Amino acid sequence: MVDKNTALNTGMQDGLKFDVAIVGAGISGIYTAYRLTTEGANTGSQVQVFDMNTRIAGRLESVRLPGMPTVQGELGGMRYLTSQKIVTTLIEQVFADQMEAVEFPMGDPADLYMYLRKDRCKQNAWTEAQSRGQKLLTRYYLDDDDIGFSADQLFSKVIYDVLTADPWFRENFGQHVHQVDAYTYVIELTLRQWDQVKPYLTYHFEGSPYDKRLVNDIGFWNLLKDQVSQEGYTFLSTAGGYYSNTINWNAAEAFPYMIGDFSAGAEYKTIAEGFDSTVYAMANDYMRHEGACIWSENKLLTFNRQHPQSATHRYELVFLNLRSNQQWRAYANRLVLAMPRHSLELLDQDNFFFNVNENTELNKNIRSVIKEPAFKILMGFDTPWWNELGITAGHSITDLPMRQCYYFGTAKVTDHSMLLGSYGDMETETFWKALSDDPVKFRPRATRLASQLEVEALNDVAASDTMVKEVVKELRELHGVGIPMPYVTWFKDWGDDPFGAGYHAWKAGYKVQDVMPYMRKPMATEDIHICGEAYSDQQGWVEGAFCEAEKMLQSYFGLPRPSWLPADYYLGW
Ligand code: LYS
Incomplete structure (x- = not known):
């Protein structure tokens, strides 16, 4: 260790x-x-x-909450992709004797929730409908040819359409992109190939305000709106979980970012003792x-x-x-x-x-x-109430200001458990800022496994009382069930000085x-x-x-x- x-x-x-x-x-x-x-x-x-x-x-900060000494909480960076070789090799080879690489489990989309515009469904609802030959209807007024696509699928479709509309791309890299079926587009470019594509890719859509411009010079929001309408953009932006991924950043940079590096069969991992x-x-x-x-x-x-x-x-x-x-x-x-x-x-x-x-x-x-503001709120619960909903790991997504929650884990010897109660970025940060500035802190409580002294030791980093109440209210709405209050919390806003952001975008x-x-x-x-x-x-x-x-x-x-x-x-x- x-x-x-x-x-x-x-x-x-x-x-x-x-x-x-x-x-x-x-x-x-x-x-x-x-x-x-x-x-x-x-x-x-x-x-x-x-x-x-x-x-x-x-911006890496791994913490433990009282009452669950074996559950690792992450306030900042929380995972890596195995296609990322410096981080992977350092963890799994160079320093392997000091740390244990473990899966970062993403759960089963059949169990996890998507709650958008007050409409609750499971994250596999789109592919489920597709397998029955149906199109899942949402409360977004999508263009006809975008209806039925999950957010992931629609991102890939947009990127595929823009790539293949460019004759230069088709001629030089066309063999790396395929449409597999009505909803599945596969884009298999390595990061090295993306670097050959990004500076030269041109937007070819006659009549568009962006026609013949370099994709590098177009904002990702501008491009998405042009492709799928503003309503489609809103769907992608909310259902994707991160507002930061669809802000008006460099569209050429956004393409490989949204696709991921397929060539290496990437999977998420983290470190048992904390990232x-x-x-x-x-x-x-x-x-x-x-x-x-x-x-x-x-x-x-x-x-x-x-x-x-x-x-x-x-x-x-x-x-x-x-x-x-x-x-x-x-x-x-x-x-x-x-x-x-x-x-x-x-x-x-x-x-x-x-x-x-x-x-x-x-x-x-x-x-x-x-600068992309981002924050996290960790919460300790007496029991993993999400297990009763069939959820063991992964994240649920909503357009409520909490945006995402990750079900982090249950202590091995106890039944206390940790939820990344809220993981939001961009404009959601200001929603929480007004609450986090409130001087009345959430009052933690002792449990059978955590003493009052232990939980109060975290008072400096606790979320404010109203903030915790607001998160719990949103968790209830997202899951559609009653949810108990946590016994302890830890709040971190990376938008604060000196970082000024959780992450960045070109x-x-x-x-x-x-x-x-x-x-x-x-x-x-x-x-x-x-x-x-x-x-x-x-x-x-x-x-x-x-x-x-x-x-x-x-x-x-x-x-x-x-x-x-x-x-x-x-x-x-
Ligand atoms: N890498 C981060 C995560 O896995 C997402 C950063 C999003 C930045 N726009 O949660």
Whole structure:
């Protein structure tokens, strides 16, 4: 089992000098520190990590609720795809002795609910109707030729139609797409092939406002509305579970995102001891090196080029030590900003690097991604009430502001159980924000397995009382049955500072194949690098963060490709 008590240094050392400063101790920052020391030739003292938080792992945060010590809860990232080879290999090979990869069960669509426009059905209702030769009617006024399609099927149909309408695509990649039957479209392009398609794919629909435009320059909402009407768009947006997936982001990027990488037979997995184990394992490995240090609760304010130590060190970093509220300075030659868009925007925007008048292009490219707010509410229940509905795992989906709930698990020795009561993004975040800001917290209660002391220890992170009542009300409506109150809750809004978003999405019109490498080294003359999930091509996945850090390490830190990574695995632009 991985040791999550990684030593953090909350102190400061004014005048500290070293080579590489990594700011941000999430996936990409800790991976960079791990690779530079364990596989590169750097000593720990030459590579220093900084983070303003009290803990590491960024947007991965695995927690346990009192009363169910064996059930893992995830407030942030919760799963990976086995087609994602860096994360998979690290977990299942490199650190296999420290963590156990387990299935992330998605349950049976025949048991799980879809509750849209006050209409409740099972998630297999569409395919069930199709097998009887019928079309499932919903409360959406769909175009005639879209009626009867499930959201997944309709997404594939739209993508198939747009791909095959482009003569260039048909000629070069036509053999990779097939219509199997009236509802089934198969699109089998690898991520490498998608990268050959995305910049050139053209929209060919005469009479459309978007005719002959690059799909890369069209918003996904714009495109979906054009294909399936605004009503069809609303169906796709709500039934898909994530509003973020159908916002008006880059349609070319959205295509492979919605299809998934079919070539590798992808399946969801997670880690028994919590998804954040990946970060702790790498951090502990880095910490074995002489002089290694993770400076937590230290907030980077700015960095300068002109300073007293410039003869030996290029950059002066100014930190605010949050415990003492004192500023201190450190000196480094290379700087890795392993942070998402909002965190970058919280740094001093007037220094030589961010200054918009000097560096217009960087400023523009930082804004090339949309910040997608997202939140999660974990709830502990005395019993898994969903078992009585025949549900064991997976998620139900609704257009109510709670959007999705995941049935996370039941403790082995007890019958307490955990529900990811609400997992919402985009506009739903503002619905909950007004409630989460309410100072009256939900009052947890002791159970036969969790003491009052234990449940009250979570008071700081508990959801507000009205919020819990609202979630339970929506859970009742979604499931159509009475549901007991939870005994404990844990709320996390990733839209809060410093993250500013749960995940990110490329804007339409940006040349993603240029911006991605640009961010890894925005200025030819400066050894400053930006990496992480935000500017990756697998946004909302840890693999995106890994791939950007890995390409940065190979291009600018002279590291060879890791020996443990399959030689043919494609890292993207
Ligand atoms: N990877 C995330 C999940 O599995 C979804 C991110 C959606 C981003 N638009 O829940």
